[in-house]
Amino acid sequence: MATLQVRDVVKRYRTVTAADHVSFSAEAGRILGILGPNGAGKTSTIRMITYITTPDEGEVLFEGTPVGPWSQRRMGYLPEERGLYKKLKVGEQLLLLAELKGLARNEARARIQYWLDRFGATDWFDKKTEELSKGMQQKVQFIATILPEPDLIILDEPFSGLDPINSELLKDIILELKASGCTLLFASHRMEQVEQLCDDICLMAQGRVVVDGPLREVKQRFGKDTVLLEFAGSPAFLDPLVATERVRIINKTQQRAEVRLLNGTLPREVLEAALAGVEDVYRFEVMTPPLAEIFKSLVGKRPEEMARTEDPQPAEATA
Amino acid sequence: MRNIWIILKSEFIRRVRSVWFIVITLLAPVLIIGIAVLPGLLTVMLSGTETKTVVVDDATEVLLPRLQAEAEEQFVFTDRSTVEGDPRAAVRAGQFDGLLELPAELRGGDGQPTYYAAESGGLAFGSQINRIVRDAVQTQRLEDQNVGADVQRIFRERVSVELLTLTDEGAEADGTLVYTLVGYIMGFFIYVAVLIYGSMVMMGVIEEKTSRVVEVMVSSVRPFDLLMGKVLGIGAMGLVQLATWGVLILGGAAVAGSVAAFFIDPSDFDLGADASQEALLEAASITIPSIAPSLIVWFVLFFLGGYLLYASLYAAVGAAVEQQQDAQSFSLPLMMLIIIPIVFIIPIADSPNSTLAVSLSLVPFFSPILMVVRAAVTDVAFWQLALSYVLLMVTFVGAVWVSARIYRVGILMYGKKPSFRDLIRWFQQA
Numbered sequence: 016m017a018t019l020q021v022r023d024v025v026k027r028y029r030t031v032t033a034a035d036h037v038s039f040s041a042e043a044g045r046i047l048g049i050l051g052p053n054g055a056g057k058t059s060t061i062r063m064i065t066y067i068t069t070p071d072e073g074e075v076l077f078e079g080t081p082v083g084p085w086s087q088r089r090m091g092y093l094p095e096e097r098g099l100y101k102k103l104k105v106g107e108q109l110l111l112l113a114e115l116k117g118l119a120r121n122e123a124r125a126r127i128q129y130w131l132d133r134f135g136a137t138d139w140f141d142k143k144t145e146e147l148s149k150g151m152q153q154k155v156q157f158i159a160t161i162l163p164e165p166d167l168i169i170l171d172e173p174f175s176g177l178d179p180i181n182s183e184l185l186k187d188i189i190l191e192l193k194a195s196g197c198t199l200l201f202a203s204h205r206m207e208q209v210e211q212l213c214d215d216i217c218l219m220a221q222g223r224v225v226v227d228g229p230l231r232e233v234k235q236r237f238g239k240d241t242v243l244l245e246f247a248g249s250p251a252f253l254d255p256l257v258a259t260e261r262v263r264i265i266n267k268t269q270q271r272a273e274v275r276l277l278n279g280t281l282p283r284e285v286l287e288a289a290l291a292g293v294e295d296v297y298r299f300e301v302m303t304p305p306l307a308e309i310f311k312s313l314v315g316k317r318p319e320e321m322a323r324t325e326d327p328q329p330a331e332a333t334a
Numbered sequence: 335m336r337n338i339w340i341i342l343k344s345e346f347i348r349r350v351r352s353v354w355f356i357v358i359t360l361l362a363p364v365l366i367i368g369i370a371v372l373p374g375l376l377t378v379m380l381s382g383t384e385t386k387t388v389v390v391d392d393a394t395e396v397l398l399p400r401l402q403a404e405a406e407e408q409f410v411f412t413d414r415s416t417v418e419g420d421p422r423a424a425v426r427a428g429q430f431d432g433l434l435e436l437p438a439e440l441r442g443g444d445g446q447p448t449y450y451a452a453e454s455g456g457l458a459f460g461s462q463i464n465r466i467v468r469d470a471v472q473t474q475r476l477e478d479q480n481v482g483a484d485v486q487r488i489f490r491e492r493v494s495v496e497l498l499t500l501t502d503e504g505a506e507a508d509g510t511l512v513y514t515l516v517g518y519i520m521g522f523f524i525y526v527a528v529l530i531y532g533s534m535v536m537m538g539v540i541e542e543k544t545s546r547v548v549e550v551m552v553s554s555v556r557p558f559d560l561l562m563g564k565v566l567g568i569g570a571m572g573l574v575q576l577a578t579w580g581v582l583i584l585g586g587a588a589v590a591g592s593v594a595a596f597f598i599d600p601s602d603f604d605l606g607a608d609a610s611q612e613a614l615l616e617a618a619s620i621t622i623p624s625i626a627p628s629l630i631v632w633f634v635l636f637f638l639g640g641y642l643l644y645a646s647l648y649a650a651v652g653a654a655v656e657q658q659q660d661a662q663s664f665s666l667p668l669m670m671l672i673i674i675p676i677v678f679i680i681p682i683a684d685s686p687n688s689t690l691a692v693s694l695s696l697v698p699f700f701s702p703i704l705m706v707v708r709a710a711v712t713d714v715a716f717w718q719l720a721l722s723y724v725l726l727m728v729t730f731v732g733a734v735w736v737s738a739r740i741y742r743v744g745i746l747m748y749g750k751k752p753s754f755r756d757l758i759r760w761f762q763q764a
Contacts, residue, residue, distance in 0.1 A: 029759070065553040067746070084556060092553040096748075098546035102348050111344050115337055115554040159550070 016079065018043045018198040019064065019167060024073035026059050033059035034070070035222040041167075041198050041215070046189070048213030048230070049202040050306065055219040057202045058095060061169055064200070065092045077167065088117050091165035095172045095202070097156050099144045105131075106140035109159050116163035123162065130158040134184070149176050157185065161192065168192060169200040174208060186212065206306035216306070220314045234303040237312065240276045241265070241305070242285045245298035252292025256285065265308055275308055337555040341563020345538070346570045359575050363582045386431040386459070388449075389414055389421045393438035400470040401434075409466065425452055434467070441474060514683045516625060517710030520633050521679050521703040528640050528672055528702065531572045532648040536661060538564055539652025539745070548745045557742040562734070565645045572641060576634070632709050632719060639726040640702025643733055644668060650737035650757075653744030660751045675703040686712040696722045698729035736761060 017040035026034040034056045041047040049057050062068045064075050066082045077086040099108050106127060113123035131139050134154045139147075147155065153176050161168060170189070174182050189212065193199055203209050209216065210230070217227035226233055242262075250272050256262045262274040262285060274285060282301045289296055304312075349355055391414040392398040401411050412430070414421055425433050432451035439445035447467050469490075476486050539561075542548040551560055651664040675694070682691040686708045695705040695714075701722045708714050743760035744752075752760075 062746075067549070067552050087554055090553070092550065094546070094549040094553070096546040096549055098548075098550075100348070100547055101541070101545060102352070103344070107344070111340065112550065112554065114340050115551075156550070 017041060018078060019200075020076040020079075021060065021064065022074050022076065024060065024063055024070040024075060026056075026063060026068065027071050032222050034063070036073070037219070037222070037224055038073075039217045039224060039227045041200055043166075043198045044193060044196050045214040046193055046199040046201055046212055048209035048216045049200060049219060050204070050206055050209055050216055050310070051219035051225075052204050054221070055204075056222040057204075057219055058171065059222075060219075061092070061094075061171060061200070061202060064167075065090055065169065088163070089165055090167045090169065091116075091160040091163065092169045093156055093160040093171060093173055095175075097153075099152055099155060101145050103144055104140070105136075105142050105144060105147070105155055108144060108155065109162060112159045113162045116165075118163050126162055126164075127158070130162065133188075134158065134181075150178060150181065153177055154181065157188075161188070165197070167198045167200070169202070171202040172204075173201070174203075174205075206310065210306055218306075218310055218313065220310070225310070225313045233309065234306075237304055237309050239301050239303055241302050241308065242274050242276060242282050243298065243300040243302060244272045244274075244285070244289055244296065245270055246272075246289060246293040247295045247297070248293030250293075252288045256280075256288055265305065273305075275304060337559040338563045338566065341555065341560055342567040342570065345564050345567025349534075349568065349571045350574060355571070355575070359578050360582075363579055363586065367586065385410060387412065388463075389417055389424065389430045389433045391421060391433065391435045394436055394441040394474075396441065396474060397436050397470050400474060401466060404466045404470050408462070422450060425450060428452065434463075436467075440471060441478065443475065447471075513711050516629075517683055517707040518679055520710055521675070521707040524633075524637050524640055524703050524706060525672060525676055527572060527576070527637060528644045529669070531568055531641055532644045532668070533665075535565055535568050535645040536648040536652035536665065537658060538568065539649050539741075540655060540658060540661070543653065543745055543748075544656055552745065557745065558738045561646070561649050561738055561741050565642065565649060568645065569638065569641055573634075573638070576637070629709055633706050635723060636702040636706050636726070639723060639730060643698065643702075643726065643730045644672065646730065646734045646737045650740040650744070653741040654747075654752050654757055654760075656748065656751075664754075664757075671699045672703075675700040678704060679707050682707055683711050686714075692718065696725060698722075698726045701726050 019041040021037055021039050024034050024037045025032065037056065037060055039047070039049075049060070051057055059068075063070050064077075064082065066075075066084065066087050075082045077089070080086075100111075103111065106124075109127045110120060110123055113127070114120065118126075127140065128137075131137055136151070136154060139151075139155070144152065144155070157173065160170070173185060173189075177185060189199065189201075201209065201213060213230055215228065216230050216233060218225040218233075247270065250267050250269065253262065253264065253267065253272060253274065256274075257264060260277055261280040263277055265273040265275055267273070276282065276285070286296070286299055289299075385408055387410045390398050390401065390411050398411060398413060401409075405411055411434075417424055417430075421430075421433050424430055432449055435448045435450070437445035437447070440447060449463055472489065473486065476489065542551070548560075555563075647668055648665065651661050651668065654664055655661045678690075678694055678700070682688075682694065682704055685691060691704070691708060694700050695708050696718070697704075705714070705719065705722045709719065739761045740757055743763055744757075747760075
């Protein structure tokens, strides 16, 4: 049975329906990616899972029982909008959050030191939070999330603001937690990041689930209609294909192009055009489209476009 | 409950160890006493040091020696005949502080003495010169009428009325003035404390919201627990501050008593050299007002009740906004509720058992200040104190219930500043 089940959940705010009959489930030992542009309803849904808000309709079950204060203790949540108490020291901050999750002080102390060591922050215990940089605060927040060893970990944009080295470290720890049997929820609007990490995905747009399931299955459902080319020469050979709506460019540089085949175009047509127009071809691959493309096929717009066209709204509505 | 306790502890420790708290707690009594004592001290010091030199143009020819006899250290009277030239010019030139002209008719009962000075002498000076001249003229006129020394002494005497209160123990010195003062100070303290501690709760909530730590917090604790933990934590801090001030003031009063006793010479009051400190102070009519323990208990109880009521409402205001400036339109009504009782302190202290006083001191939003004022000034019936407190507590529970609902929704709201209508919607929505 799935650890977490979100069943037909509806959450309405005055002007918007933030979650419109949302259903999905997450299983232990797997990472579920909740994807969508800003305003898709990710944070609204997560708030109902963490029992910060309650759904207007539907229910959220954790291990088969409706969520409540009891389940809050077993979940770790790193919100996208996160912060720390400025006047507390790092150690006090972590102790406070751990104690609220029901952890004994001595146990919490030992674990705090372990995690500070792992993040190369051994002597931070007595450091003032005010003195930390944004990236450093982010590490403290992540430690606070996983410190009580929750069974369900929810990370909303965990990589934003981290440098590549720390991103790598975070990724390793996420995979470790997954291996130890945790259920992980990973919310992001950056699709390429999710593709690398997630086992399952749940694509959301405007409060609805657009598609969900194991990542591989979702991608295969869309077939292999994307061509990747690496070449020497000008990418101008693509222009006539684009003009006649044979392909659409996903991204292109001077040596590399990723295109989606439209209107029954065959992969070989792209290759032939390339051979005729460039000096040499190094790589030619037919593959499944990236998630952002799948999103576009389903919703009609790329995720970035939706985020941009959306009016700024209060957090209750956009989140 | 456990979570409320954890939050309470964290809030309390965080604030009590701040430099701000330590400085205010230790310095406030010094500052308050300083502000109260300094003006008096300055007056005494300044008036004591300055001596005025006055030229006297005495046409009566008998008053000058009397003036010189009446004048204490602060005046030196010089005869006009010893001054060469125009005495007015001498005053203008700064040779003398002033010129006193006493017309000849003054002795007979007519004419007015005049005092000329180059610059205004100040409030105390006017009444001093007035008194000296008046006494000198009075004595002279009495003597001219051959009035005996006995009668002269009668004229000089100032009779004062001793005010006493009848109690079970007999007649006691009346402390109306002292107790009115005590009531005023206590009421005013509650006013300031509720306002300051309430704003601290509000700013704490705003800080939690703007630093975005609140979302992590409410994923671990119920918003109600977070709200109560914060209110109680800051309340505990307030109690510690209050207790420290209490100890400092009581200690200060004890020290002040010993210091005062040290300067009193027992023989001045026909007491033996081994007279007790109390006896000495009593003889010198220096009384340190005794405050009934029950008054202190009610003071602390009403302070806590008032704080809890207003702080929970301030928390709701904090949850509604993101910046302190935006809080004004919401905190203004609260501020009005706190200020209204201040206006009534004086009339209520004047007639503490009037219908107005009794009814206002039962109104929950006013009772923390007004009931304490009444309790300080007069013996308030126990049922009134108890009823007032029960009403206050019931209102507090209601206020927390309303606040918690607004708070729950408000802490997660960002963006446009909400209107009062929004707050009502949040309340219904929660």
